[in-house]
Amino acid sequence: MFAHNGIIVIFTLLIALMASIMPLPLSVDAFRPDWVLIVLIYWTMALPGRVNIITAWIMGFLLDVLLGSVLGVHAAAMAIAIYIVAESFQKIRNFSVWQQALITGVLAALYHLVVFWLQRFLIDVVFLTSYLYPVITTIVLWPWMFLLLRKVRRNFSIK
Amino acid sequence: MNPIFKHGPSPQYRLVLVLFCSALLIFFDHKMASFESVRGYLQSLVSPLQYIANTPKQVMTWASENLTTRQQLMTENHQYRLNELSFHEQGMQLEIIKQENARLRTLLASPLRSDIKKMVAEVLAVDSDPYTHQVVINRGANDGVYEGQVVLDAQGIVGQILHVGQTSSRVILITDISHAVPVRVERNGLRLLASGSGRIDRLTHNFVPHSADIQTGDTLVTSGLGGKYPEGYPVATVSFVSQDESREFVSVYSVPIAQIDRLRYLLLLSDKKQQSIFAPKIQSTAKAAQ
Numbered sequence: 225m226f227a228h229n230g231i232i233v234i235f236t237l238l239i240a241l242m243a244s245i246m247p248l249p250l251s252v253d254a255f256r257p258d259w260v261l262i263v264l265i266y267w268t269m270a271l272p273g274r275v276n277i278i279t280a281w282i283m284g285f286l287l288d289v290l291l292g293s294v295l296g297v298h299a300a301a302m303a304i305a306i307y308i309v310a311e312s313f314q315k316i317r318n319f320s321v322w323q324q325a326l327i328t329g330v331l332a333a334l335y336h337l338v339v340f341w342l343q344r345f346l347i348d349v350v351f352l353t354s355y356l357y358p359v360i361t362t363i364v365l366w367p368w369m370f371l372l373l374r375k376v377r378r379n380f381s382i383k
Numbered sequence: 384m385n386p387i388f389k390h391g392p393s394p395q396y397r398l399v400l401v402l403f404c405s406a407l408l409i410f411f412d413h414k415m416a417s418f419e420s421v422r423g424y425l426q427s428l429v430s431p432l433q434y435i436a437n438t439p440k441q442v443m444t445w446a447s448e449n450l451t452t453r454q455q456l457m458t459e460n461h462q463y464r465l466n467e468l469s470f471h472e473q474g475m476q477l478e479i480i481k482q483e484n485a486r487l488r489t490l491l492a493s494p495l496r497s498d499i500k501k502m503v504a505e506v507l508a509v510d511s512d513p514y515t516h517q518v519v520i521n522r523g524a525n526d527g528v529y530e531g532q533v534v535l536d537a538q539g540i541v542g543q544i545l546h547v548g549q550t551s552s553r554v555i556l557i558t559d560i561s562h563a564v565p566v567r568v569e570r571n572g573l574r575l576l577a578s579g580s581g582r583i584d585r586l587t588h589n590f591v592p593h594s595a596d597i598q599t600g601d602t603l604v605t606s607g608l609g610g611k612y613p614e615g616y617p618v619a620t621v622s623f624v625s626q627d628e629s630r631e632f633v634s635v636y637s638v639p640i641a642q643i644d645r646l647r648y649l650l651l652l653s654d655k656k657q658q659s660i661f662a663p664k665i666q667s668t669a670k671a672a673q
Binding site for chain 2: 238241242243245246247250254276277278281285286289290291292293294295296297299300303304307310311339340342343346347348349350352354355
């Protein structure tokens with residue numbers, strides 16, 4: 225994990241974790257993009273040998289601890305979303321950035337729905353459309369994060 | 384690393400393994416609640432992340448606090464002085480009333496209320512998970528925080544401590560869907576249960592009979608039943624009562640008095656009752672030993 229500047233990958237993931245718990249005003253908070261998911265999707269697509277389902281599960285587990293939800297909920301959802309990327313990274317790589325953004329949106333929606341279903345199963349939460357607002361911001365954010373992370377990857381020549 | 388030829392176990396295998404781990408974790412954490420102590424360690428482990436994530440907000444607060452004009456400070460100071468005067472006057476009265484209350488309680492031979500110790504804490508992070516209402520505070524086991532401790536703000540009840548770490552701990556708010564507070568109507572002593580609804584501005588009250596005397600605008604205070612929350616702290620104001628006779632129960636909603644959406648400084652109450660619960664146990668074991 226640490227060879228070839230692999231530490232940078234961990235560093236970006238930690239920043240994504242921080243961004244997902246950073247305090248925000250209540251009105252903006254509903255639109256908080258899924259930072260961790262975006263960063264994980266990029267690294268799984270770019271370096272599938274290094275970042276994979278196990279990494280995604282660990283990040284989801286950390287998110288569970290940080291968010292105080294039932295342990296394993298975000299971990300399972302994150303692993304399922306990243307599984308799809310890991311299975312078809314070669315296809316997703318060849319899409320244009322906007323197509324990738326749409327795929328990221330679908331994955332983010334899946335992620336949120338899996339989390340919702342598990343929470344619904346455990347504690348009786350009610351579905352609100354506001355739970356899917358992050359999908360919109362995630363789609364908008366993808367191209368910028370893609371360019372930024374690609375620059376990071378090339379700059380540090382992470383293999 | 385050549386990504387064309389995959390190494391290690393296949394993704395399907397990994398997914399099944401990982402989902403199995405998740406299922407185990409969910410089962411043991413939710414159904415058996417066997418991760419309470421591990422949670423404390425995990426909380427301590429991730430608290431550096433929370434402290435770092437909180438720095439931008441702290442910088443902003445610091446800037447806004449330091450970049451005030453002299454005029455503003457003077458008006459604020461004046462306001463505080465007036466407040467202090469009125470609070471001081473109320474405090475004097477309170478002292479007399481406390482003594483009187485204690486005397487009356489001894490006359491009635493009812494147990495005396497002990498003084499409750501207080502601790503101030505600051506909100507470190509607000510939960511971004513929409514399914515749960517929790518905040519993280521900057522006090523942990525090192526400061527003597529324990530699970531189930533009652534948390535207030537300047538106006539009323541906020542919630543209770545859920546998990547304790549070394550330097551930070553997690554507060555579950557009264558609006559969380561899995562939380563409920565035993566309350567009574569201040570006007571007539573009617574007992575109710577205030578359950579969280581998952582909405583920041585609403586508590587629901589289930590199983591209120593049609594004969595119950597409850598109106599919009601009634602203040603609900605903690606009833607002290609259940610032993611978690613001390614008696615008499617304000618919780619909510621009734622905002623909606625629907626007397627629909629076709630329904631089995633009256634539907635009652637209320638708005639929390641504590642400003643749940645703008646929490647910053649919180650007060651933790653340490654209850655002496657915590658020890659008194661254990662005290663009879665020791666006596667009974669001593670008796671058993673005799």
